[in-house]
Amino acid sequence: MRETTRLRRMAAALCAVTLVATACGGNEPDTAAPTGDGDEQTDTDTGDDTGDTDGDEDTGGDTGGDTGGEIATDIGVTDDPCPEAINPDNGCIYLGILSDLTVGPFAALGVQIVEGQEAFWERVNNEGGISGYDINVTEYTRDNEYNPQTQSQLYREIEPDILALAQTLGTPPTEAILPDMDEDNVIGVPASWWSGWDHDSADYGLILNSGYSYCLESQIALDWSSENEGEIGSVLAVGYPGDYGGDSAAGVQAWAEATGAEYLGFVETAPNAVVGSQDAAIGQVVSSGADRVVIATGPAETAEIVGGAMANGYAGRFIGSVPTWNPALMDSPAAPALEAAFTHIGPWEAFTGSSEAHQAMQEHLGEGNLPGNDGFTFGWIWSYPLKSLLEQAAANGDLTREGLRSAVDGLTVDYEGALPERTLGGDANETAVRVAVVSQPDNDEPLRLRTIETGISGPTADDYDYSAPCSGT
Amino acid sequence: MDDLLTILIRGLAQGSVYALLAAGFVVIYRATDVVNFAQPALMVLGAYFTALFARTYDLPFPLAVLAAIVVVAMVGAVTERIALRPMVGEPPFSAAMVTIGLFLVLTIIANRLIGSNVLTVGDPWALDTAVFAGNVRMRVADGWRIALTAVAFAGVGLFLVRSRVGLAMRATSLDQEVALAQGVNVGRMFGLSWALAGGLAGLAGMMVGSGGMGVDNTTAFIALKALPVIILGGLDSLKGAYIGGLVIGVAEAFTRANSATLSGYVGANVDVVVPYVIMILVLMVRPYGLFGTPEVQRV
Numbered sequence: 001m002r003e004t005t006r007l008r009r010m011a012a013a014l015c016a017v018t019l020v021a022t023a024c025g026g027n028e029p030d031t032a033a034p035t036g037d038g039d040e041q042t043d044t045d046t047g048d049d050t051g052d053t054d055g056d057e058d059t060g061g062d063t064g065g066d067t068g069g070e071i072a073t074d075i076g077v078t079d080d081p082c083p084e085a086i087n088p089d090n091g092c093i094y095l096g097i098l099s100d101l102t103v104g105p106f107a108a109l110g111v112q113i114v115e116g117q118e119a120f121w122e123r124v125n126n127e128g129g130i131s132g133y134d135i136n137v138t139e140y141t142r143d144n145e146y147n148p149q150t151q152s153q154l155y156r157e158i159e160p161d162i163l164a165l166a167q168t169l170g171t172p173p174t175e176a177i178l179p180d181m182d183e184d185n186v187i188g189v190p191a192s193w194w195s196g197w198d199h200d201s202a203d204y205g206l207i208l209n210s211g212y213s214y215c216l217e218s219q220i221a222l223d224w225s226s227e228n229e230g231e232i233g234s235v236l237a238v239g240y241p242g243d244y245g246g247d248s249a250a251g252v253q254a255w256a257e258a259t260g261a262e263y264l265g266f267v268e269t270a271p272n273a274v275v276g277s278q279d280a281a282i283g284q285v286v287s288s289g290a291d292r293v294v295i296a297t298g299p300a301e302t303a304e305i306v307g308g309a310m311a312n313g314y315a316g317r318f319i320g321s322v323p324t325w326n327p328a329l330m331d332s333p334a335a336p337a338l339e340a341a342f343t344h345i346g347p348w349e350a351f352t353g354s355s356e357a358h359q360a361m362q363e364h365l366g367e368g369n370l371p372g373n374d375g376f377t378f379g380w381i382w383s384y385p386l387k388s389l390l391e392q393a394a395a396n397g398d399l400t401r402e403g404l405r406s407a408v409d410g411l412t413v414d415y416e417g418a419l420p421e422r423t424l425g426g427d428a429n430e431t432a433v434r435v436a437v438v439s440q441p442d443n444d445e446p447l448r449l450r451t452i453e454t455g456i457s458g459p460t461a462d463d464y465d466y467s468a469p470c471s472g473t
Numbered sequence: 474m475d476d477l478l479t480i481l482i483r484g485l486a487q488g489s490v491y492a493l494l495a496a497g498f499v500v501i502y503r504a505t506d507v508v509n510f511a512q513p514a515l516m517v518l519g520a521y522f523t524a525l526f527a528r529t530y531d532l533p534f535p536l537a538v539l540a541a542i543v544v545v546a547m548v549g550a551v552t553e554r555i556a557l558r559p560m561v562g563e564p565p566f567s568a569a570m571v572t573i574g575l576f577l578v579l580t581i582i583a584n585r586l587i588g589s590n591v592l593t594v595g596d597p598w599a600l601d602t603a604v605f606a607g608n609v610r611m612r613v614a615d616g617w618r619i620a621l622t623a624v625a626f627a628g629v630g631l632f633l634v635r636s637r638v639g640l641a642m643r644a645t646s647l648d649q650e651v652a653l654a655q656g657v658n659v660g661r662m663f664g665l666s667w668a669l670a671g672g673l674a675g676l677a678g679m680m681v682g683s684g685g686m687g688v689d690n691t692t693a694f695i696a697l698k699a700l701p702v703i704i705l706g707g708l709d710s711l712k713g714a715y716i717g718g719l720v721i722g723v724a725e726a727f728t729r730a731n732s733a734t735l736s737g738y739v740g741a742n743v744d745v746v747v748p749y750v751i752m753i754l755v756l757m758v759r760p761y762g763l764f765g766t767p768e769v770q771r772v
Contacts, residue, residue, distance in 0.1 A: 102580075102581055102584060102690065103577075103580060103581070103584065103690055103691070103693075104690075104691070105690075105691050107584065107689075107690045107691075108588075108589040108590060108591070108689060108690065109589075111589055112589055241741065267733075267741075268736070268741035268742060269741075269742065270742055270745070271691050272686065272691070272692065272695060273691035273692060273693070273694035273695055274694070274742070274745055275742055275744065275745055276487060276695055276698060276725065276744075276745075277487065277686065279483060279726070279729050279730075280729040280730070280732040280733075280742070280744065283729070283730060283732075283733075284732070284733050287733070298689070298691075299591050299687070299689070300591045300686070300687035300688070300689050300692075303591070303685070303687055304685055304686055304687070307600050307685045308600065308685060311600040311602055311685075312602070312610075326590055326591050327590065328590035328591045328592070328593070328687075329591060329687070331528075331593055332591065332593040332685065332687055333593065333599030333600045333684075333685045334600065334685055337600075372588060372589035372590065373589050373590060375589070
């Protein structure tokens with residue numbers, strides 16, 4: 001009897017905790033398991049089953065929804081509509097998302113990136129979908145916690161049900177599943193800017209990246225900074241080791257070698273959750289006396305490094321990679337230091353930009369509404385290549401995984417003005433994006449960043465021999 | 474010499490935060506024989522509620538800190554009542570597993586409360602630095618960390634030694650059945666120990682977020698540094714938690730200060746490893762820690 005009561009109490013406690021967690025998470029992306037509505041069979045039936053409305057979904061149909069044409073499909077595409085479909089007459093293309101949503105170091109960005117992608121595909125569906133198919137990016141959204149092992153497990157879990165990955169966040173987690181993606185012919189959109197994504201030798205030609213790489217980013221930034229913020233005699237890189245900070249530092253070193261500036265080295269740090277504080281990095285920044293410090297860390301660490309170094313007498317300037325920024329930094333004690341000595345570099349304009357793509361996302365959220373941070377913008381713009389690919393594959397009459405993969409090379413992507421039109425595949429020296437946007441902290445701006453200049457490039461970055469990834473190989 | 478003192482103060486400040494977190498582990502372990510892995514999540518909630526009261530509700534900072542401590546203490550007590558009390562009588566290992574689950578749930582709740590941005594607690598010290606005795610530099614926030622931790626330990630120590638409730642808690646920690654026979658409400662003592670640990674974690678949360686450091690969804694993992702601290706000091710010793718925390722903090726600070734030199738030999742961020750090296754060395758020599766109670770088993 002006592003045991004029964006205890007069990008009841010434990011069950012009640014678990015229910016209460018679950019309810020609280022659910023109630024607090026109204027803005028989170030849906031990470032629930034599929035309800036069953038979207039369960040697909042993965043046979044390769046080529047029969048004429050477009051009119052199949054008996055409830056048994058069949059991914060093997062040769063047409064979808066209203067297409068009426070001959071489009072071959074296999075995994076992750078159903079003739080039945082998506083759950084809560086905007087266009088009930090359309091079939092459904094299921095895309096997976098593996099993002100950092102709760103306890104990983106980029107969860108603040110990851111949640112917003114997912115929201116941006118959901119908004120992007122909702123717009124696509126509102127405009128009728130793609131060749132008779134709506135796009136679903138919610139059924140197979142999972143939290144990778146920025147952990148390669150978790151990523152690998154989750155990929156195995158959702159792979160049988162998806163056509164492609166609408167997002168795979170983080171370079172190390174993505175690298176962990178690349179061989180499997182290669183075997184399964186699964187195309188993926190990265191939520192990172194590692195230089196390897198520009199090279200088939202590193203990404204198997206599976207990764208549809210957008211914008212520059214961290215390696216080119218730091219070179220463009222230093223080119224711009226030396227022209228606009230004073231001569232650079234010495235430069236120091238600070239960041240996380242590996243394919244983020246390491247890639248950025250490789251660019252800093254290449255820039256110094258090309259321009260004759262003194263390269264003072266790469267200060268490897270880690271998130272505060274690992275190292276406790278950025279004291280070591282601050283000490284090395286101050287003692288280096290570098291004219292410029294290029295930072296590739298998380299936002300909290302950036303604020304600590306910039307604020308701490310300035311408070312201890314550092315007199316140079318900082319350049320921050322894309323993920324270093326968060327609007328809330330302007331509420332931190334480091335705000336005056338950031339305003340005085342911090343320049344942010346990004347691949348495209350922030351949410352408040354003026355391109356057709358930006359106007360579309362602003363319209364989607366409604367006038368005057370802002371996302372939590374610019375991850376929303378990243379998610380939206382990162383989605384363009386996959387949209388172009390799906391359209392091209394459908395036009396080719398082949399929405400199978402192999403069909404998608406074969407359509408990548410030579411694909412032209414229209415970013416609605418957020419980025420220059422781009423052709424995928426080919427020689428990275430010819431096709432890699434080498435333009436950026438420079439911004440500076442400003443409390444009067446909606447997302448606390450004021451755009452200084454868009455579409456910038458630099459002579460060192462333009463001349464850089466990009467025949468191989470800068471790091472991580 | 475000035476530099477040495479500057480580094481020493483920085484280490485003592487960081488170590489003070491570790492000590493506070495370790496104290497929470499010790500208080501609960503002494504009362505219930507359970508290692509509470511949910512302590513880091515309580516710390517993050519402490520930072521969140523401090524920011525909420527200080528920044529959103531504009532309470533004076535000391536009042537905001539006190540309010541946050543009270544709220545997190547209540548969260549601790551309620552958590553114990555709901556999730557841990559039904560585990561009384563079960564093996565401590567099972568209860569420890571429950572605290573791991575609680576860590577995940579509370580961390581997710583805390584992260585959702587914090588949202589998608591970096592949180593700052595609104596402390597008045599910010600990046601202020603004081604210079605004294607020639608050229609010894611000390612962050613003002615570090616001075617407060619050291620002082621507040623010393624006061625907190627003194628307060629908890631006096632409470633346990635001088636008050637009747639403290640005596641009852643100590644009796645419970647020594648032998649639950651005997652304490653029960655003496656009229657001590659053992660369940661209430663469990664709740665009180667969780668509340669006390671929650672309060673200490675709440676204070677530690679404020680400290681972690683002060684002095685220009687932001688709090689985000691990874692901050693909870695800083696608290697895992699308390700594990701080598703309690704191994705060093707002894708799992709059931711408050712004095713051990715205090716001294717262990719300071720030792721670990723100072724060892725880290727001196728390693729960090731020399732990281733540029735050391736990185737050429739042992740790689741970057743070697744200071745991350747130092748607490749665990751110390752922990753392993755202590756385990757080899759004194760498995761019960763510097764001030765822990767040796768476990769004697771009759772055979």
